[in-house]
Amino acid sequence: MGKEFQKQVRSLSKSLLSFLILILVLFGGLYYWANHKSKPEITEIPLEVSSEDYDKVENGIHVATGFIDDRGMQETIQNCTACHSAKLVTQNRMSREGWKATIEWMQETQNLWDLGANEELILTYLAKNYAPTDKGRRQNLEDIEWYELN
Amino acid sequence: MNRRGFTNKISLAAVASILGLEIVYGHRMPKGYRPLGLQDPDPFKMFHKDKEMVVLNNKPWNMEAQAHLLNDDITPNKYMFVRNNGRIPENIEASQWTLTLDGESVKNKKTYSLADLKDKFQHYTYQLTLECGGNGRSEFNPPAKGNQWTVGAVSCAEWTGVRLRDVLEDAGINSDAVYIGYHATDTHLSGDPNKEPISRGVPIWKALQDETLLAFAMNGEDIPLAHGFPLRLVCGGWPASTSGKWVNRISIRNKVHDGEKMGGTSYRVPCETVAPGSKVEDSDMCIIESMPVKSLITYPKSGALIKQGQTLNINGHAWAGELEVSKMEYSIDFGSTWHTCSLKRPKNRLAWQHFNATVSFPKKGYYEVWGRATDTNGKAQPMVLPGWNPKGYLNNACHRIAVKIV
Structure with missing residues (x-):
């Protein structure tokens, strides 16, 4: 009975441990990947500037x-x-x-x-x-980009 | 690496791509919809707009065209201005969309699904001119508060939907009805869920016009997200703010609708004209109804260099709110003399009209081509700024392009 229980505990802790390791590896990998690889889909959508x-x-x-x-x-x-x-x-x-x-x-x-x-x-x-300046009743046309039209 | 740096680099899309997840219901997303909370920094991609469109504001999104981009007879989405008062709604499910009719003057409060609206009522298609009430605001002196629109907050697309009148009559309109007001699913900039960014409307007589639509399509396709997908009220010829986007409720009112941006200086001008810069009491302000007569020279783009002896073909559009344009003229001598343009009749009431002319220049030099439209009541566009008002609405001063004969 006691042996059986110890066995159960061991196997449970084993699977827990392997699950933990899996999580660690996954998130560690995720963290590493996010920080060290410059995949284009990451750099294209910055959420805020540093x-x-x-x-x-x-x-x-x-x-x-x-x-x-x-x-x-x-x-x-x-x-x-x-x-x-x-x-x-x-x-x-x-x-x-x-x-x-x-x-x-x-x-x-x-x-x-x-x-x-x-x-x-x-x-x-x-x-x-951001104070107003007097623009009069109609301003000159400004910032005209001249181009040749045939 | 700090936490902020980490969040900079990681994103939902990145997580999704790592985990190989698909976005559930991705196929149901409307065109132009992005699942990342509309944080995409490229509004041109996000809203399918041309790169020459000008962003005035990114929170909320406001974007205008330039005159030469509006040369098409029917404005395509890529050149259509975007005006928002709040945040664009997210996660829209067209199949779950409903429209409720309520208000003091509705006979029977009713709720329709989008499918009900499409099945139950006859469909109509009209080309309708939508111009922002503040188009041209940037020219007012002293300056008027708000987005500084130049000339490009106007469009004339082809809208398809059901007549608002048919739906109002189906629910029943009491004889004391004077106004309708829309409610929509866009959200307030402050994030306050109890505040509506905008809830405007029109008098019942405008609501009952043939051309006033509850539209579900624009230019033959689902309405783009930024323009009101899946259901938009369209009131052609009036300030575009009366054409509520993402509409889910219409209230039939027994008084002038008192929703957000119906009062104060919003979409209202002094009832009596005032000197520039005057302080005007709220009680002396009147709601803008029809937009005034106006025109745009959409070809050529301002800045053309033309060889001496060559003629110039110009064209553009003219519109007059509730009215029609009866005459279109151009001047190349700063308004001293005017020449008539060839002007087409509108495709339907409230659609803009197309004009063209062949212009000859007498000698070398700097010219401005000015365009002036006259409406069926004999009112023409002014050459200088029209009456000043606190929020800078209704600037219909004649459009000008620069030309040099070399």
Whole structure:
């Protein structure tokens, strides 16, 4: 009876051990494969850029978001790009009052949180870097790419 | 290697390929649908769009055409602008899709499956012009808030579906009905499940028009995901936001629909014209109905260099919301003189109309070809920006292309 039981325990622990080893090998292999092999289907779909790339600034523009690099940019990224794209900010031009009204509208209707002490920093950043310019009633045609048409 | 680095490199698709798993029900996925939560960074591939389309926004997805891409008589999907207020719904099962009719003014609240709609009601096909209310917003001064559309947030595709009127009448419309409002399955950017990104509608008289469709096909195929698969309300000639995508409920209302983006400055303009930059009270704003008369020169692309003595053939489209375009003209001298273009009748009501002309230039130099359409009420496109409004809607200023005679 006791022998039989010991035998059962041994065989159970044996199969448990081999199962564990199998899991270890599988996940170890998976980890190794994911980290060391550059299969095209992995590199083609990055989920997020790494932190070194994320902070990269070129010609005064934060590459990952397109924001102008200036005091208040980090707070703007943190508070303004959780729901919508940075592009929704950078394609717009508003006065300080306009940006403030937009923030208030988002707080009233779009679930934007209280920005606390960051509000001042963000408003100053936006009003300085994304201020309107006078475009008149109709602008010149710009950025024309000339090409020969036969 | 840190955890973040690891998650960067591993993905669902990679796991699936390691494990050799197939994606269950993969064959049922609509064209353009990606199982990775629409995180694919290439919107052109994801939405089957041409590489020359311009992305204005990636959260939510907004993309516009350029004038020269819109040269086809019927706009193909690859050149059709994408406008979203929220997140595109995922995991759509067309076979499980239902449309519910409810509201204060419905006689019998009813739910139809997509198959019911297709089987029970007669099918109609119309070419319908859909233009974003904010098309041309980028030109307003002072600037108006929102996606800065230039000229390309307009399309005229061929939509097939059942008449909204037939479905409304099947459920029964009480005599106090004044408006319909749509509800859909797109989700709010904030992730709040209790918020709708957009829920607009039209007065009952527009809902009952022959051309107002509950569409299930575009250009002869299932509607592409970004354009409302599997069911879209299509209200031609009105701001495209009234053409609700992924529609699963229509409410027959006994008052003006009060859904998301029906109030405030959304899709509304000052009832009386205001000076540029004015602050306008909500109570002084009126809902946009028909879009105004407008046209686009879609050939040639702006920037053509032409040898002296050669003529230039131009063509494009003109549309006028609820109305028809009665006259199309062009000018090569900054609006001093105008010449008539040849203009076709619309294929059906609310379809855009095609125009063309042969243009001669008197001598070398820089020219702009301007296009000006006039509607059946005698209203023409302005040469400068029309009335300013807080959100920059309804810019129908004449389209211009640059040409140099060398």
